Amino acid sequence: xxxxxxxxxxxxxxxxxxxxxxxxxxxxxxxxxxxxxxxxxxxxxxxxxxxxxxxxxxxxxxxxxxxxxxxxxxxxxxxxxxxxxxxxxxxxxxxxxxxxxxxxxxxxxxxxxxxxxxxxxxxxxxxxxxxxxxxxxxxxxxxxxxxxxxxxxxxxxxxxxxxxxxxxxxxxxxxxxxxxxxxxxxxxxxxxxxxxxxxxxxxxxxxxxxxxxxxxxxxxxx
Numbered sequence: 588x589x590x591x592x593x594x595x596x597x598x599x600x601x602x603x604x605x606x607x608x609x610x611x612x613x614x615x616x617x618x619x620x621x622x623x624x625x626x627x628x629x630x631x632x633x634x635x636x637x638x639x640x641x642x643x644x645x646x647x648x649x650x651x652x653x654x655x656x657x658x659x660x661x662x663x664x665x666x667x668x669x670x671x672x673x674x675x676x677x678x679x680x681x682x683x684x685x686x687x688x689x690x691x692x693x694x695x696x697x698x699x700x701x702x703x704x705x706x707x708x709x710x711x712x713x714x715x716x717x718x719x720x721x722x723x724x725x726x727x728x729x730x731x732x733x734x735x736x737x738x739x740x741x742x743x744x745x746x747x748x749x750x751x752x753x754x755x756x757x758x759x760x761x762x763x764x765x766x767x768x769x770x771x772x773x774x775x776x777x778x779x780x781x782x783x784x785x786x787x788x789x790x791x792x793x794x795x796x797x798x799x800x801x802x803x804x805x806x807x808x809x
Contacts, residue, residue: 601639604629605650613692617647617700651700652711654693655718661686662721672728679725680750680776684769687754695758698751722747735783742783749775 607628611620622643626636640646665682666675687694697703708715722743729735735742750772757768777785 597639601649602653604636604639605646605653608646609650609654609693609696612647612650612696617643622646647700648706648710651697651703652707652714654697655703655707655714657690657693658686658697659714659717659721666725672725672732673734676725676729676776679721680746680772683747683750684754684772687758688765691758694754735780735785737783742779745779746776749779 604625608620608625611625611628620643622636623633625643625646626633629636640649662679662682665678667678670678700706704715723739726735726743726746727739730737730739730742753762753768753772753775756762756771757765762768762771
């Protein structure tokens with residue numbers, strides 16, 4: 588008779604399986620990995636893997652959810668309630684770029700596979716809720732402080748979309764260096780912020796308006 592596993596043992600094995608599967612998917616692509624290969628990498632039979640996940644799609648959903656939680660945690664860690672809202676916004680933006688640079692395979696797994704929300708939300712609704720909060724928490728602080736105006740969710744998704752596009756350009760080689768990536772990110776974020784009223788706030792406080800130069804460099808008009 589098969590020994591009954593405790594909930595803790597099941598969770599430990601599931602996490603181990605997901606780590607192994609993530610490495611295989613990164614190396615061979617989702618289509619190039621089978622349940623048998625995942626089980627073999629763990630040193631188990633294919634039957635054993637089916638005790639924990641019904642199929643590869645279920646593994647992929649759980650793996651992406653776990654990766655998205657790690658990404659969200661990384662962004663949350665960049666926030667400091669005692670810090671000015673603008674500094675927090677910059678810190679979150681830098682954390683976004685840093686995660687993609689340090690964990691490119693994980694980033695691709697999260698965002699370069701189709702139907703992120705449709706795949707994860709049914710099984711892991713809290714993960715999607717947490718992820719969406721990372722888009723809006725720092726933006727809400729900017730709005731509350733009077734730095735920008737507008738719908739918080741729309742602004743958050745706009746900032747996120749711009750950052751994601753820049754990461755993809757960097758990964759594809761269109762932005763060849765980290766410096767080019769960071770310059771383009773800074774220019775894009777400031778353009779969006781200006782569209783939401785940030786430049787008016789800056790000028791009201793005696794700061795010179797921004798000018799976007801070539802190659803994404805940001806300077807101030809003299």
